[in-house]
Amino acid sequence: MKVLVTGATGFVGRHLVAALLARGCVVRAVARNAETAQGMPWINDVEFVAADIHAPELDIAALTDGIDVLAHLAWPGLPNYRALFHFEHNLMADYRFIKRAVEAGVKQVLVTGTCFEYGMQSGPLSEQAEPQPSNPYGLAKHTLHLFLQNLAQENPFTLQWARLFYLHGEGQNPNSLLAALDRAIDAGDATFNMSAGEQLRDFLPIRNAADFLCAIVQQRDFSGVINCASGHPISVRALVEQRVRERGASINLNLGHYPYPTHEPMAFWAVVDRLEQLLETQRTR
Numbered sequence: 001m002k003v004l005v006t007g008a009t010g011f012v013g014r015h016l017v018a019a020l021l022a023r024g025c026v027v028r029a030v031a032r033n034a035e036t037a038q039g040m041p042w043i044n045d046v047e048f049v050a051a052d053i054h055a056p057e058l059d060i061a062a063l064t065d066g067i068d069v070l071a072h073l074a075w076p077g078l079p080n081y082r083a084l085f086h087f088e089h090n091l092m093a094d095y096r097f098i099k100r101a102v103e104a105g106v107k108q109v110l111v112t113g114t115c116f117e118y119g120m121q122s123g124p125l126s127e128q129a130e131p132q133p134s135n136p137y138g139l140a141k142h143t144l145h146l147f148l149q150n151l152a153q154e155n156p157f158t159l160q161w162a163r164l165f166y167l168h169g170e171g172q173n174p175n176s177l178l179a180a181l182d183r184a185i186d187a188g189d190a191t192f193n194m195s196a197g198e199q200l201r202d203f204l205p206i207r208n209a210a211d212f213l214c215a216i217v218q219q220r221d222f223s224g225v226i227n228c229a230s231g232h233p234i235s236v237r238a239l240v241e242q243r244v245r246e247r248g249a250s251i252n253l254n255l256g257h258y259p260y261p262t263h264e265p266m267a268f269w270a271v272v273d274r275l276e277q278l279l280e281t282q283r284t285r
Contacts, residue, residue, distance in 0.1 A: 002026040003217060004067045004106075006053055006097075007074030008046075009036045011171045012112065012164070015210035016071060017042050023214055028067065030074075054093040060100040069108040069217050070101050078137070079173050081116060081263060086140035095147045102157050109148070110217050113163040113225070115202070117142045118268065126271035127163070127225040135263045145225075158223045160216050165229035165270050169206030177236065178243055185249045193257035197237025202229045202269035212275060219278050226278065229270035 003020055007013040008029035018041070020027050027046040031037050034050035051058060053074060064070070075094070077085050098109060116138030117131040133139040145161050152159050168178045177194070184192045212228050237255065244251060260266065 001068050001218065002028065002066055003069045003071055004028045004030065004064060004101075005071045005073065006030045007072075008048075009033065009040060010073060011173065011206065012167065012209065012213075013073045014040055014042075014171055015169070015206050016073065016213050017046060019207070019210040019214045020071075020217070021045055023218065025214075025217075028063075030063070053097045058097075058100075060097075060104050064101050064104045064106050067106055069110065069220075070098070070106045071110045071213070071217060072098060073112050075112075079175065081135045081137040084136055086136040087143065091140040091144055091147075094144055095151075098148060099151055099155075102151065102155055106157065108158040108160070108217075108220060110160040110162060110213065111144070111148065112213075112228075113141045113145060113161050114138055115163055115165040115227075115229070115268070115270070116263075117145070117163060120265050122265040122268050124271045125227070125268055127227055127274055158220065160223060161225045162213055162216055162228040163225060163270075164209065165202040165204060165227070167204055167206045167209050171206070177240070181240060181243055182247070185244070185247050185251055189251060191252040191254045192240070193254045194240060195236065195258045195260055196256045197235055197240060197253075198266070199236050199260060199264070200233040200267035200269060201236060201239075202232065203234060203239055204228070204230045212279070215279055215282055219282065222278060226274050227270040227272050228275065229272055231270055231272035231276075233267065233269040 003025050005013055005017055008017050009031040017027050017029050021042055029046045030049045030051055032052050037048050077083055117133050118125050118129055119132035119134040131142045133142045148159050172179050181192055209228055
């Protein structure tokens with residue numbers, strides 16, 4: 001199987017490329033910055049293309065030549081979830097790129113969605129929950145999904161929509177919670193400022209997420225929405241305390257220093273029955 005991965009040097013992309021290679025896939029990796037790509041451990045094992053996928057002059061026929069699956073991860077502007085940029089620019093630029101790929105003959109497309117498509121709904125969230133996005137990022141992703149569903153009716157292709165929840169691990173945004181904690185520990189800080197930490201979230205190590213995305217890509221008869229998450233809620237405070245223990249560190253948690261974010265409910269996590277069924281199907285093959 002030959003997979004075209006966009007956003008290949010991003011947080012998710014770099015791990016997905018590695019996971020695809022480990023499963024024996026051939027990878028054409030696309031990213032804008034060739035210099036960043038040269039630092040990737042897999043650079044000599046892929047066909048790398050330095051390109052802006054949103055550029056009008058992009059040679060889509062050459063980019064998709066021989067490709068079985070498009071794994072579309074590229075999405076600029078994160079982690080600013082509330083920027084209008086997401087639907088003013090990314091939404092239509094992504095739609096045009098994916099449409100061009102489908103018209104060029106790509107028959108299977110995996111796109112990473114987001115838990116923010118569910119909006120402010122609380123508790124366990126299955127794929128059957130009605131999307132109610134409440135920030136521009138979630139709105140843009142949900143709208144792209146609707147656009148692509150309509151495109152598939154006109155020009156049939158397999159659309160796999162993987163909703164990512166909270167990911168952590170190597171390559172994560174330096175401003176993310178655990179990255180900031182690691183930095184504070186490394187600096188020998190006496191205290192770490194955070195919220196009260198009572199909110200429940202669904203956290204997943206990035207390598208697990210990459211393995212799950214690989215499994216979805218290789219399940220070629222699967223189409224539709226699938227939550228890509230752990231399915232296990234954990235409080236932010238417990239996650240931080242766990243990390244402190246793993247690091248063998250001694251640091252005081254300044255709980256309540258920051259208010260809770262207003263763009264997220266206090267408690268939500270994924271129902272992963274569909275993912276577990278897909279993984280079980282692959283294990284029994």
